Amino acid sequence: TAQKETRGFQTESKQLLHLMIHSLYSNKEIFLRELVSNASDAADKLRFEALKDDSLFEGNSELKIQIDFDKDAKTVTISDNGIGMSRDEVIENLGTIAKSGTAAFLQNMTGDEKKDSHLIGQFGVGFYSAFIVADKVDVFTRRAGAPASEGVHWECDGEAEYTIEMVEKADRGTQIVLHLKDDQTEFADGWRLRSVIKKYSDHISLPVVMEKEKAPAEEEGEAAAEQAPEYETINTATALWTRSRSDIKEEEYKEFYRHVSHDFSDPMTWSHNRVEGKLDYTSLLYIPAKAPFDLYNRDGSRGLKLYVQRTFIMDDAEQFLPMYLRFVKGIVDSADLSLNVSREILQKDPNIDAMRSGLTKRVLDMLEKMAKKDPEQYNNFWKEFGEVLKEGPAEDFANKEKIAKLFRFSSTHTDKPEQDQSLEQYVERMKEGQDKIYYVAAENFNTAKSSPHLEVFRKKGIEVLILFDRVDEWLMGNMFEFDGKNFQDVAKGSLDLGGLDSEEEKKAQEESEKALSGLLERAKEALKDDVAEVRITHRLTDSPACLVVGENDMGAQMRRLMEQAGQ
Ligand code: ADP
Ligand code: MG
Secondary structure (H helix, E strand, C coil): CCCCEEEECCCCHHHHHHHHHHHHHHHCCHHHHHHHHHHHHHHHHHHHHHCCCHHHHCCCCCCCEEEEEECCCCEEEEEECCCCCCHHHHHHHHCCCCCCCHHHHHHCCCCCHHHHHHHHHHHCCHHHHHHHHEEEEEEEEECCCCCHHHEEEEEECCCCEEEEEEECCCCCEEEEEEEECHHHHHHCCHHHHHHHHHHHHCCCCCCEEEECCCCHHHHHCHHHHHCCCCEEECCCCCCHHHCCHHHCCHHHHHHHHHHHHCCCCCEEEEEEEEECCCCCEEEEEEEECCCCCCCCCCCCCCCEEEEECCEEEEEEEHHHCCHHHCCCEEEEEECCCCCCCCHHHHHHCHHHHHHHHHHHHHHHHHHHHHHHHCHHHHHHHHHHHHHHHCCHHHHCHHHHHHHHHHCCEEECCCCCCCCCECHHHHHHHCCCCCCEEEEEECCCHHHHHCCHHHHHHHHHCCCCEEECCCCHHHHHHHHCEECCEEEEECCECCCCCHHHCCHHHHHHHHHHHHHCHHHHHHHHHHHCCCCCCCCCCCCCCCCCCCCCECCCCCCHHHHHHHHHCCC
16 A cells, blocks of 8 residues: 555553653753664675675665654655665564563663663663654655565654655665754754764664765855765774784773674673684673573574674574573674575584584683672573573583572571582582582572571581572582582481591480480381381481471472472
C-alpha cells in the first residue's frame, strides 16, 4: 500500500519511551552515538550481503555516514548508504518499542535515575533515544537492491502512534531527520555535533562526514553559495581493534564496548590481543559490569561479533566461547576464515575449536588477573557472574582446575554470607592431617551455617565451605577434587575424620560406642521403618542426634531442586 497508514505501538511502549527519555535526559547527547552505531551496523550488513551479491552496492561501495544540520529548520539529519530497510523491516524494527518481557522490565524500574538508565540501556532502546532531543522523527529508507519506488517514509512524534508510507528514494540506505525540541536546538550546531561524534563515535570504522565549516566571509559571497558543499571526515575511521594497544585510549575502548554490546554502562575490564602463527586472529573481549537480564534465558543472545579481515560476518557467533562464558562481549577478527563462512561451517571447522580454546583461556586469564590485581572488583564480578561460572567444570573439563581457582565461597573461616574465599585460600588453611575439602550445603546461608553437622568441625577448628546457591550441589557433583583433595559433604554418610582425631579422642570414642551399644539397638528397633541405619556419631557436640544422607544419595539441596523441577 502506497497510502499513508497510521499504526499504534503496543500498550507499554508509550510508558517505556517516556521513562527512557526521562532517565537518559542527563546524558542526552548519546542519541547521536546510537544513531551512528545503527548506521555503522547497516553498513556492516550491506558489506556482508554484498559478498554474495555485488549488485547490492548499486555501483557505489564507498560506505559512509553523513551528518547534516539546519539551524533555521532546527533539524539534525543522519544519513547512511548501508543496507536500508523494506517496509516490513521498518514496521518490525521501528514499530516495536516494547519487546517481550517489557511489562516485567517496567516493574524493575526503581525511580533511581542511574539504575534505571542502566536497565533501559540493557533493554536496547537505541533508535528511540532520538526522542530525547526530538519531538518528531522522520525516517526515509530504502533497502539495497530494491527499486527507487520502494522507499519508505516513517514518521513519529514519540507518542502512541506512527505513520508509514511508500515514497521514491533514489539512494539506498537510511536517512533520519530529527526535528529538535525547542530546548534542544544546541545540537543544530557544527561544533557541538563534531565534539559529540569525536567523543562517542571515533571508533566507528567507516567515515563519518560533515560539511566543512565555512568562514563567515565566504558564506556571504554569492559564488560560494552555488558551489556544492564540501565534506570532511571527522572521525579516525579505522577499526579500533586493528590499531595497536598503546595507541588506544581507555575511553575509546569503553565507547567501542557500548557499540558492540548495546550496553550503556562501562565494561568491568577487557583484553585486546592479536594471535599470530598457525592461526591468525585478533580479539577484543569485554567483561560487562552487570549481568544482563536475560543471562539465564536459554535463547538470550550470546557470542562474539565475527569479522573476517575486517569485514563484518555475523553477530552472536556462539562457537567461539563456551556457554559458561556467555556473558563475555566483544569481537573476533580472523585472517584465516573464508568470507563466506556460515554458522554451519563454523560448527564443523576444526580451526574454530583451536580459536575457541585460545579465547577461553584468554578470558580465564583475564579473570585471574583481575582477581589478583583488584580483589574488590573481582568480588563484584563474582556477585554478577559467579553462578554462571559454576557451570564451567561440567562443560569444560580441560580447564576445570583453572575455573575452580576462580571460584569464591562463603566459609566457616569468615562465617559471613559473602562469597569471597578461594579454594586456594582454603587449602592453605587446611589442618595437619586433613586431606579433604569439607562443605555444607543448604538452601540459604543461615540454615547451612547452623547445621548440626558443623559442630565437630567448629570444635576442631576445621574450616568448612558454606554453600547455598541453587547450583552448588550440582557443581560439587562435577568437581570431585581440587589440588588433589576430594570434596566431602559433611552431611553425607559416615564421616571419618580419622587423621584429625588424636589417640585419646579415638580411645574415648571407642569406649562410648561400647557403652551406648544397648541404646543403639533400641533406637534401631524403634526406627526400623523410617531410616536405613542408626549409627553412633562423634560429629555432634551440642545436638543429641541428627539425620544424614547416604554417601551415594542425593544431597538434601539437590533433592529440593529436583522436587521443584517436578521430578
Ligand atoms: P539495536 O541496534 O540494538 O538492534 P536499535 O533500536 O538501535 O536496536 O535499532 C533497531 C533496529 O532498527 C536495528 O536492529 C536495525 O534492524 C534497524 N535500524 C536502525 N537504524 C538503522 C539504519 N540506519 N539502517 C538500517 N536499519 C536500521
Ligand atoms: Mg542500535
